[in-house]
Amino acid sequence: MTSSSPLTYRDAGVDIDAGDSLVERIKPFARRTLRPEVMAGIGGFGALFEISKKYREPVLVSGTDGVGTKLKLAFQLNRHDTVGIDLVAMSVNDILVQGAEPLFFLDYFACGRLDVDTAATVIQGIARGCELAGCALIGGETAEMPSMYPDGEYDLAGFAVGAVEKSRLIDGAAIEPGDVVIGLASSGAHSNGYSLVRKILERARPDMNADFDGRSLAEAVMAPTRIYVKPLLALMDALPVKGLAHITGGGLLDNVPRILKDSLVATLDSTAWTRPKLFDWLQREGQVADAEMHRVFNCGIGMVVVVAQAQEEEALKLLREAGETAWSIGMICRRGADQPQTIVV
Secondary structure: OOOOOOOOHHHHOOOHHHHHHHHHHHHHHHHOOOOOOEEEOOOOOOOEEOOOOOOOOEEEEEEEEOOOOHHHHHHHHOOOOOHHHHHHHHHHHHHHOOOOEEEEEEEEEEEOOOOHHHHHHHHHHHHHHHHHHOOEEEEEEEEEOOOOOOOOOEEEEEEEEEEEEHHHOOOOOOOOOOOEEEEEEOOOOOOOOHHHHHHHHHHHOOOOOOEEOOEEHHHHHHOOOOOOHHHHHHHHHHOOOOEEEEOOOOHHHHHHHHHOOOOEEEEEOOOOOOOOHHHHHHHHHHOOOHHHHHHHOOOOEEEEEEEOHHHHHHHHHHHHHOOOOEEEEEEEEEOOOOOOOEEEO
């Protein structure tokens, strides 16, 4: 007959003390993101958020997303300070395009064994993203699951909730022929197309620390997704915005049609904006066709704004004053038979 000693949670590979330490590390970061509507945030079983009385007919808009395989590069390069910003950006930019102001954000961080320093770095980035978006980081989950993830790796997911006055919802229904397409500059590849990015890096085997247009290639490929919330909320308050498209997976070719009626086509001029050198390098090293570039990557345009032609100059002025790099990149036209809904020329 064999005997065995009593088992504890630590025998299963879970460190409870590390989780407590992480909570204390992240509380100051989360506290900086709080809004007046937060009634109870991190630490409880559920976070409480009161909808502001400024809304007469509030519509809640929600979005959830992750960072995708960009995380694989974060592990390889040991760069964890910006993926949290990516996580927030992917959700808040999505709900923004319907006219919603992001109100609060929750995150999910899962790993095999918790490294408090790495997790705190990631969550500090999440808090920074929330500050940029003006939303509160009010809760989340840190899951330590032994044998589920290799040492040093983790997964991320995020969830954002915003609100918009019912009468101010943006769905693209007002877009018509003659309207102008404005493009807002991206900060790089954002968080999309990284399976192809990693394949190109594997083939090219570049020195990731070498100078690349004034910074290292590692910094260029890991640049965090731009958060467009504050400039676009200000624009929506100043003039009518007919449509917004967040350029994520599917690039320009698949995302712009999501806000267009079947009878419309957006014709975009690729010479109207400055494409970041990162995309030139990726296309050259991967021998990627133009159509594939526009289908996979944002190619320098992270957000598309559609306004009436009469509002074009004022919209560009307001966006540039808010710190955005913005260009008029195309027009909305009537769609011909069997014509795609976005054409990049």
